[in-house]
Amino acid sequence: xxxxxxxATDLDGTLLRRDHSISARTRxxxxxxxxxxxxxxxxxxxxxxxxxxxxxxxxxxxxxxxSNGAILYDAGAGAVLHHRQLGAALGRALVHELRAAEPxxxxxxxxxxxxxxxxxFPSLFAETxxxxxxxxxxxxxxxxxxxxxxxxxxxxxxxxxxxxxIRAVVGARGEVTHSGWPIVEIGPAGVSKxxxxxxxxxxxxxxxxxxxxxxxxxxxxxxxxxxxxxxxxANAHPDVxxxxxxxxxxxxxxxxxxxxxxxxA
Numbered sequence: 001x002x003x004x005x006x007x008a009t010d011l012d013g014t015l016l017r018r019d020h021s022i023s024a025r026t027r028x029x030x031x032x033x034x035x036x037x038x039x040x041x042x043x044x045x046x047x048x049x050x051x052x053x054x055x056x057x058x059x060x061x062x063x064x065x066x067s068n069g070a071i072l073y074d075a076g077a078g079a080v081l082h083h084r085q086l087g088a089a090l091g092r093a094l095v096h097e098l099r100a101a102e103p104x105x106x107x108x109x110x111x112x113x114x115x116x117x118x119x120x121f122p123s124l125f126a127e128t129x130x131x132x133x134x135x136x137x138x139x140x141x142x143x144x145x146x147x148x149x150x151x152x153x154x155x156x157x158x159x160x161x162x163x164x165x166i167r168a169v170v171g172a173r174g175e176v177t178h179s180g181w182p183i184v185e186i187g188p189a190g191v192s193k194x195x196x197x198x199x200x201x202x203x204x205x206x207x208x209x210x211x212x213x214x215x216x217x218x219x220x221x222x223x224x225x226x227x228x229x230x231x232x233x234a235n236a237h238p239d240v241x242x243x244x245x246x247x248x249x250x251x252x253x254x255x256x257x258x259x260x261x262x263x264x265a
Contacts, residue, residue, distance in 0.1 A: 005210040011044045013216040029257035048073040050129045069196030084188045091143035107139035108151040116142035150186040177219040194222035
């Protein structure tokens with residue numbers, strides 16, 4: 001345990017169960033880790049508005065890395081500490097180019113405080129938290145409000161295939177990834193879960209080698225590569241399993257809690 005100062009964990013598919021809840025065992029493991037002096041940080045694709053209740057449920061008081069590293073959120077103060085945006089001009093340019101390459105593509109825009117949706121975007125976010133009613137409009141109009149990231153869906157491509165097609169268009173102008181949903185996210189260049197976690201490490205005076213990180217999907221790979229120890233859950237994407245130093249039990253079997261308990265034993 002003395003080797004680590006930060007436990008960084010993804011949420012969906014990793015810490016959370018299939019019903020998006022935190023189990024009693026996992027909640028107890030998080031409390032025990034914090035009581036032992038470790039920092040437990042959620043590192044997620046979700047925006048702060050969709051993480052607040054989970055942070056409260058877990059009893060966290062430090063910072064959370066949200067929106068794949070674009071937003072650093074102070075859980076205790078309920079305040080955004082840092083926010084990197086994709087930007088309006090680049091967002092509109094990418095919408096034009098991606099629609100030319102993939103005519104059936106549909107977009108949503110994430111702004112941290114609210115969501116925008118094109119009329120033909122599938123109903124994937126109905127159960128997420130909304131501080132404001134999502135705005136429904138053409139993506140070019142939605143991008144006028146400085147998006148944090150673009151979210152793309154295509155009815156004919158799964159997330160791995162769509163990510164490759166989008167990456168070919170976006171190039172070095174943005175970060176293209178996915179978290180297992182039938183969507184692909186395009187964030188600011190140089191921004192990832194690793195960059196957000198590096199910011200947190202700098203704030204705490206911790207080295208990357210003092211981080212143990214848990215994940216399951218391609219958007220977790222930068223964080224897992226950054227951390228001193230990378231742990232994949234048994235239900236993880238093959239690329240995550242190939243990278244991980246260790247594979248724990250699945251999210252349904254409290255795999256994160258099992259490793260924390262072993263560290264504290």
